[in-house]
Amino acid sequence: MISYKPFQKLLIDREIKKQDLLKMTGISSATMAKLNTNEYVSLEVIDKLCTALGCQPGDLLEHIAEQ
Numbered sequence: 001m002i003s004y005k006p007f008q009k010l011l012i013d014r015e016i017k018k019q020d021l022l023k024m025t026g027i028s029s030a031t032m033a034k035l036n037t038n039e040y041v042s043l044e045v046i047d048k049l050c051t052a053l054g055c056q057p058g059d060l061l062e063h064i065a066e067q
Contacts, residue, residue, distance in 0.1 A: 004035045007060040010053065024052045 011018065018032055025048040034041050046057050053059075 001064045003062050
């Protein structure tokens, strides 16, 4: 399973509001909702987030083994 908890933590650490990030990246609120619920988002979205936040994909997501 892919978790976007590192993404959530990054926003908190940098004090970036989700609405501000939507404006910075042009992603939709529906896509942001998917990130909040660990649903699939495209690599294009990950690319936009990395560009806006100046980070790597590993800074946004982590793999959690299903048991």
